Amino acid sequence: xxxxxxxxxxxxxxxxxxxxxxxxxxxxxxxxxxxxxxxxxxxxxxxxxxxxxxxxxxxxxxxxxxxxxxxxxxxxxxxxxxxxxxxxxxxxxxxxxxxxxxxxxxxxxxxxxxxxxxxxxxxxxxxxxxxxxxxxxxxxxxxxxxxxxxxxxxxxxxxxxxxxxxxxxxxxxxxxxxxxxxxxxxxxxxxxxxxxxxxxxxxxxxxxxxxxxxxxxxxxxxxxxxxxxxxxxxxxxxxxxxxxxxxxxxxxxxxxxxxxxxxxxxxxxxxxxxxxxxxxxxxxxxxxxxxxxxxxxxxxxxxxxxxxxxxxxxxxxxxxxxxxxxxxxxxxxxxxxxxxxxxxxxxxxxxxxxxxxxxxxxxxxxxxxxxxxxxxxxxxxxxxxxxxxxxxxxxxxxxxxxxxxxxxxxxxxxxxxxxxxxxxxxxxxxxxxxxxxxxxxxxxxxxx
Numbered sequence: 001x002x003x004x005x006x007x008x009x010x011x012x013x014x015x016x017x018x019x020x021x022x023x024x025x026x027x028x029x030x031x032x033x034x035x036x037x038x039x040x041x042x043x044x045x046x047x048x049x050x051x052x053x054x055x056x057x058x059x060x061x062x063x064x065x066x067x068x069x070x071x072x073x074x075x076x077x078x079x080x081x082x083x084x085x086x087x088x089x090x091x092x093x094x095x096x097x098x099x100x101x102x103x104x105x106x107x108x109x110x111x112x113x114x115x116x117x118x119x120x121x122x123x124x125x126x127x128x129x130x131x132x133x134x135x136x137x138x139x140x141x142x143x144x145x146x147x148x149x150x151x152x153x154x155x156x157x158x159x160x161x162x163x164x165x166x167x168x169x170x171x172x173x174x175x176x177x178x179x180x181x182x183x184x185x186x187x188x189x190x191x192x193x194x195x196x197x198x199x200x201x202x203x204x205x206x207x208x209x210x211x212x213x214x215x216x217x218x219x220x221x222x223x224x225x226x227x228x229x230x231x232x233x234x235x236x237x238x239x240x241x242x243x244x245x246x247x248x249x250x251x252x253x254x255x256x257x258x259x260x261x262x263x264x265x266x267x268x269x270x271x272x273x274x275x276x277x278x279x280x281x282x283x284x285x286x287x288x289x290x291x292x293x294x295x296x297x298x299x300x301x302x303x304x305x306x307x308x309x310x311x312x313x314x315x316x317x318x319x320x321x322x323x324x325x326x327x328x329x330x331x332x333x334x335x336x337x338x339x340x341x342x343x344x345x346x347x348x349x350x351x352x353x354x355x356x357x358x359x360x361x362x363x364x365x366x367x368x369x370x371x372x373x374x375x376x377x378x379x380x381x382x383x384x385x386x387x388x389x390x391x392x393x394x395x396x397x398x399x400x401x402x403x404x405x406x407x408x409x410x411x412x413x414x415x416x417x418x419x420x421x422x423x424x425x426x427x428x429x430x431x432x433x434x435x436x437x438x439x440x441x442x443x444x445x446x447x448x
Contacts, residue, residue: 026050036060036069036076043067051097060085065120068093080104080134083117090142091122103134103155112136114156118144121170125149136160137182145173151182158182158203162189169223174198184209185235192223192249199231200239207232207261209241212251212269226252235261239282244269253277264304267291269314274299285310286336295327301336308333308358313345322368324348339364340382343372346391351375359383362404365391374399385410386429400428408434 024046033039036056039049043064051071059082062069066089075098078084084102085094099115112135116128123144130137130149135156138146141164151158158179163172172188175196179185185200185207193210200207208230225244232239239261244251250271257278258264264282267274272294279286279301286304289296292314301308309331313324324345331353333340340355343365355362355377362379365372369391376398379386386401386408401408408429429435 024048028052029056030054040064040067040069059083062087062092063089065089066091068095069097070095071097074098075100078102078104078115078133083113083115084130084133085116085118087116087118087120087123090120091124092118092120093124094118094126094128095124096127098129098131099133099137100131101133102130112156114139114154115151118142130154130158137179140172143170143172145175146177147173147175149177151177151179153181155183157184157187158200159185160187160189161193163191163193165190171223179203184237185232187211189213191246192225193227195225195227195230197229200235201231201233203235204237205235206237206241207235207239207258209243210251211243212246212249213243214245222249224250224252226254227256228252228254230256232256232258233260237261238263238266239279240265242267242269242272244272247271258282263288264301267294270294273297280304285338286333288312289326290314291326292323293325295329296331297327297329299331300334301331302334303336305337307338307342307360308336308340308355309342311341311343311345311348322346327351328353333358333362336360340379342366343369343391346370346372349373349375350377353377356380356382361388361406362386362401363388365389365394367391370394373397377401379408380404386434396425396427398426401434402428402430404430404434410435 026048027039027043029036029039029051036058037060040062045066048068051074053073055075055077057077059078076084078101080101080103082105084099102115103113114133114136115130116138118140121142123140126147128149130151133154137151137154137158140161143163161172171192171194173194178199180202182203184205185203187209189211191212239258242251247270253274255276259280261282263284264279264286266288268290270292272291275297277299281303283305285306286301287309290312326348328350329352333355335357337359339360340358340362341350346369361384362382363374367390371393373395374387379401381403383405385406386404389411
């Protein structure tokens with residue numbers, strides 16, 4: 001019989017051995033495996049494939065979940081014989097590789113080919129450099145993270161992420177990537193997303209496109225999508241596109257810089273909250289807002305070629321109507337080539353904003369855009385009227401509107417097209433001659 005102490009020690013050791021997790025293997029290329037694909041085929045869950053410096057002429061296919069591939073100064077040359085890497089698995093990590101010349105030879109389903117094509121959940125894609133691909137640079141259909149990647153000169157979109165499930169609670173992260181000289185820079189579909197600190201520049205179409213569709217099936221995710229601190233400049237389409245049809249969750253657009261694109265931002269749908277963004281020097285409009293129940297707060301919208309903000313309403317197909325119900329608060333709209341704010345929908349608010357030096361009107365309200373409120377703004381030095389109202393039941397109160405090229409306040413007032421007096425409305429203008437009166441059918445003859 002074993003001594004009591006020795007028996008206890010052996011029993012404890014046996015328990016610890018059973019409880020200890022299996023140790024992941026590190027498979028080395030080319031020290032242990034001549035090719036990366038051979039190492040992939042030999043790898044099991046949690047194994048790490050470490051690739052040494054060099055160029056590898058391969059088109060890799062990964063079907064084992066939970067493995068990691070990483071390298072240093074490693075290039076995968078796809079030779080236009082297919083994707084550089086194709087993943088059909090979950091929880092795969094791909095890190096610190098260069099992918100070049102991906103594309104050509106589409107698979108049997110006819111889909112496009114490019115750099116990395118990942119289908120699965122839990123992706124961890126980081127520090128990739130992707131160049132010269134025939135279509136996409138990085139394409140993820142599923143959930144996960146794309147972080148710190150550089151994509152350049154791909155004929156398709158630089159980075160695309162489609163979560164393929166609008167009821168997701170998992171947030172997919174797209175952060176600190178740089179995309180240049182592609183079609184669209186980054187395209188994110190369904191969500192929810194955290195899209196943070198990316199740079200998209202000199203792409204042939206749009207910089208960053210985020211689409212949150214109407215969910216099918218069991219309903220929408222309630223998790224907010226955030227789009228923060230991205231730099232979107234010199235793209236040949238729109239810098240930032242947000243199409244939000246999910247009526248349950250909101251989209252936060254905050255502290256982005258959008259400049260020198262054709263159009264700055266295009267926002268459509270519901271519950272988009274844009275705060276503290278800089279949108280400047282775009283060739284066309286600063287912001288095209290076709291939304292309902294959206295807010296814009298503390299944005300700087302300057303030097304754009306046309307209107308600073310165009311305010312419409314969400315499309316009828318998305319559940320919208322003629323009402324905007326949008327709130328524009330504490331924005332600066334300055335030196336734009338058209339109007340500071342141009343409103344074509346009803347029941348919007350523009351208040352506590354600085355609107356100056358625009359070449360058109362400070363605020364222009366179209367016929368049919370009724371029950372809008374223009375309150376407590378500073379509207380100065382605009383090329384035409386300060387406030388030009390053709391809508392009915394418009395509230396114009398507490399504004400300082402001075403030194404504009406036309407009338408400081410035109411057509412604003414009581415819902416019949418007449419101007420409320422300075423005392424009744426609390427507005428301050430340059431002098432009484434800077435208030436004009438007209439109906440939505442034309443100028444009134446005030447001398448008769």
